[in-house]
Amino acid sequence: MSNMRPFIIALAFGLIAVALVYFYIKKVEGNQTTQQIPMVKVVRATANIPPRTNITEQMLEEIEVPEEMVTADTVTELEEILGQVSVTAIYQNQILMNPMFKAETELQDPSRMLDEGDRAITVGVSEVSGLGGNLMPGDNVDVLCTILASEEVGVASTFTVLRDIQVMAVGQDIGFTGDETEPSAGVSKSVTLEVNPSDAEILALASEVGSIRLALRNPNDQFSPSTGGTALTEFTKYTPTRKDLADMAQQQRQLELDAQQAELERLRVLAEIRGTTTVSDTQPESDWTGYGELPELGPPPVTVELILGGQSQIVTLEQ
Numbered sequence: 001m002s003n004m005r006p007f008i009i010a011l012a013f014g015l016i017a018v019a020l021v022y023f024y025i026k027k028v029e030g031n032q033t034t035q036q037i038p039m040v041k042v043v044r045a046t047a048n049i050p051p052r053t054n055i056t057e058q059m060l061e062e063i064e065v066p067e068e069m070v071t072a073d074t075v076t077e078l079e080e081i082l083g084q085v086s087v088t089a090i091y092q093n094q095i096l097m098n099p100m101f102k103a104e105t106e107l108q109d110p111s112r113m114l115d116e117g118d119r120a121i122t123v124g125v126s127e128v129s130g131l132g133g134n135l136m137p138g139d140n141v142d143v144l145c146t147i148l149a150s151e152e153v154g155v156a157s158t159f160t161v162l163r164d165i166q167v168m169a170v171g172q173d174i175g176f177t178g179d180e181t182e183p184s185a186g187v188s189k190s191v192t193l194e195v196n197p198s199d200a201e202i203l204a205l206a207s208e209v210g211s212i213r214l215a216l217r218n219p220n221d222q223f224s225p226s227t228g229g230t231a232l233t234e235f236t237k238y239t240p241t242r243k244d245l246a247d248m249a250q251q252q253r254q255l256e257l258d259a260q261q262a263e264l265e266r267l268r269v270l271a272e273i274r275g276t277t278t279v280s281d282t283q284p285e286s287d288w289t290g291y292g293e294l295p296e297l298g299p300p301p302v303t304v305e306l307i308l309g310g311q312s313q314i315v316t317l318e319q
Contacts, residue, residue, distance in 0.1 A: 039064040042095050043075040049090040055081050073097045119200045120168055122192045129213040139167045142215040145206035159229035161206045162199055168192045
């Protein structure tokens, strides 16, 4: 029995050691549970996203990362940036930050100001044709084209080629000052207009074959009358000078003399046909019996219309 005592004592210490190890492991596991690292949901890119790209749900995914990795600018919800536009290059698996995106209305980007299907086209203007600096982005205008005399249009003419067209930009000004709240205006050498593709062709051709002028419209004006253009002859009228009047009188006298000569020639022909003596220029009128009544050789007065200062008056010129 005495020989078993050391063995029993060793077994007892062994059991005590196993129990101590067991309780130690349980304690460590309990401490690890209470000290677990907190995680936070964030958004990252699933593919490379170029700048100026509209963000869609297919480009993003939500993952969890340790809370200590998250800052105030970290995107934590998909809805925060859906529909916005990237302003910098974004790479696959990159955690997204709010400064990487802007709303379309904040970009001041003319291409994103266009309605779908429309085009932006720029025309050159002067201080006069561009309304002397009174034109602002957002205004509506009519576009007039003046074409000088040519075989295609005849006399110089002006046509309204486009109506109720919106101004997108005046020069490089798209309508915002530094605080992005108030429109700014200025004299510029170019104006950018928003048009449909067909009107873009009309405007391009008009600016090449004639000179462009813009007519400002009231923003509430919905009336766009159709006009056929205005030719130079519609508001101008020829006013003869004194020399013109003298030339006209001379032409009239010449016509009368030509008529008298033609009548004399007719009488000569009649005389030959009747077998009588040929009528000569020197034969007295008293010898022309039977040839019909001869016209009076003296030139008659000439009546012309004289227009001075917009007033019309009939004038008789003695010859």
